[in-house]
Amino acid sequence: MDLGLKGKTAIITGGSKGIGLHTAIVLAEEGANVVIVARGAEDLDKAVAVIKERTGADALAVVGDVTSKDDAERTVAKAVETFGRLDIVVNNAGTSAAAPFDRVDADAWTRDLDLKLFGAIHFSRAALPHLRQVGGGSIVNVTASFAKTPGASSLPTSVSRAAGMALTKAMSRDLAPDGIRVNTVGIGLIRSRQIEARWQKEAPGLSWEAYARDPKHDVPLGRIGDTAEAARVIAFLASDAASYVTGTSVNIDGGKAPAL
Known part of the structure; x- marks a missing residue:
């Protein structure tokens, strides 16, 4: 199947490791220009080398913090300056933080929401004019399948990921007139x-x-699950092959979540 990604440009946050790196590899294999964002320059350099070795493509690495609106705008500007366009944003940055309610202080709540929710907001807003310019595009927000039915000791991640799902649905409605699709993947147990x-x-x-x-x-x-299995689903949702899919959540969890 031709995913229709050749010549398109994708930004992947948290792109130096794990699901983000494997998503960049899959997108590059399909002919997309990839821009990977992370806070660590050394990890980014290693990731660029891996992408080059696996695909022959030269990825653009940008050191940036997704919690920074300025870093998001700077990354988008570099991507467009380098490749001339922006078509895809994969908001992947985030780590798992899970504890009972009474053990999560205010600072932990703020850090988690800044990273997982506002990071997606910053990059999506910065990308929006460029996605409109190409006549549409795709945003994929990486969340967690268990956030649909959170259990005990799952805070603050279950809340920030659930907020990411709500963000996805609302954005998909607002941006559909521009031809911009917004979806989310609910990650379960994936090797990390x-x-x-x-x-x-x-x-x-x-x-x-x-x-x-x-x-x-x-x-x-x-x-x-393996990281490559998650990456392939993300790449599909970002691609023209999913041209009529928006506002939906796809679980990548081996069937573990009790909710669709």
């Missing part, structure tokens, strides 16, 4: 540094394959 750290702590004697398939994870498909 945090998951790997848990593996080493809980079962250092097990191989990753054995740990990923441990029944205790309660994943209907029987295993923890």
Whole structure:
């Protein structure tokens, strides 16, 4: 299937590692120009080298903090200056923070909302004039499937991710007249540094394959997912192949979430 991504330009926040990096790789493989954003220059340099090795493409790396409106505007300006257009924004930056309500102080709430909600707002607003200029485009917000039915000890992430879902639906309605599609993916158990750290702590004697398939994870498909599996879904939603899909949430969690 031709995803219709050749020659388009995509910004991926949190693009130096994990799902963000693999999304950049998939988009570059499909012929898109990719701009990756993260706070660490060294990690960005490594990511650019990986993208080059895997795809032959020269990615643009921008050191930036998604919580900064100025950094968002600077990143968008660099992307357009370098590639002449902007078509796609993948708001991926974020980490998991989960604790009971009485252990989450005001500063933790502010940090989490700044990173996961306002980061998406800053980059989407900065990109909007350019997405309109190309006659439409795509925004994909990375959230979490469990935010639809949050459980105990899931704060503040479940709230900030649920806010990201509401943002997605409202934006999709507001921006549809411009031909701009806005969707979200609900990430479940996907291999990451945090998951790997848990593996080493809980079962250092097990191989990753054995740990990923441990029944205790309660994943209907029987295993923890791979970052590339998430990246492929994100790339699809960002592409012309999903030209009639907007305002929706797609779970990438192996069937673990109890809600659609």
